[in-house]
Amino acid sequence: MGSIGRPCDPLDPRNWLSWTDALERVTRGEADGVGLVVTPALRLTVLDLDDCVTPDGLTPGARAVIDQFAGAYVEFSPSGRGLHILVRGACPDGWRRRPGLDVITNGFVTVTGRAWPGGGPVTRPDQQGALATWHARHAPRPTAGLTAAGSRPGRAPTGDWFSRACHARNGALFQALWAGELAGSPSASEADLRLTLLLLYWQPQVSDADLGALLLSSGRARTKLADPHYLQRTIAAARRYRAS
Secondary structure: OOOOOOOOOOOOHHHOOOHHHHHHHHHOOOOOOEEEEEOHHHOEEEEEEOOOEEOOEEOHHHHHHHHHOOOOEEEEOOOOOOEEEEEEOOOOOOOOEEOOEEEEOOEEEEEOOOEOOOOOOOOOOOOHHHHHHHHHHOOOOOOOOOOOOOOOOOOOOOOHHHHHHHOOOOHHHHHHHHOOOOOOOOOHHHHHHHHHHHHHHHOOOOOHHHHHHHHHOOOOOOHHHHOHHHHHHHHHHHHHHHHO
């Protein structure tokens, strides 16, 4: 929800609010929460870790990332099962997604304010060097004969609408999103929303259950998308956007 009080494109600067104004909207019950628009000008990198908080604590991979960026702000994601790590520094060009992890340098991130214990330090050092080293160390290594994860096309649904969507003016975009690519989206979550909007355009009467099944049969299917809470939030956001 932006400055006009209706669902909007969070990456359009005309819809941005100040922190104070956004909090006032939440206090008045006009919005469910606050989000942060990350742009390159901020020199801020958000590491979005999925399903890393367990009853026994953090997964070893998540603990290693937090230890790597000691001093960064860390908070729970909306589901309570993931973490957002806000690192001061501009992430180098290159990969932005690995299983269970999205690197967001230009996009929208929901802010919960629920800091991970020890994740809300008073001072937050610039970690440009550590960020560059970490990013290079974890860069995916191409393997001959194998297709990169997330780039395999999903199973094509039945019905002529899918063929029409693929051959429409924006068919290349639809096919890329369906195949699991970011297609220019700032983050995987933004790509999920874009594909959901396109599916609703071609299937406006589809139920939430069938829409969710379509998304999970696409190349975008992954652990985060299979989370019922995340999936329903994505579908609800797309329906609100189309109704605005």
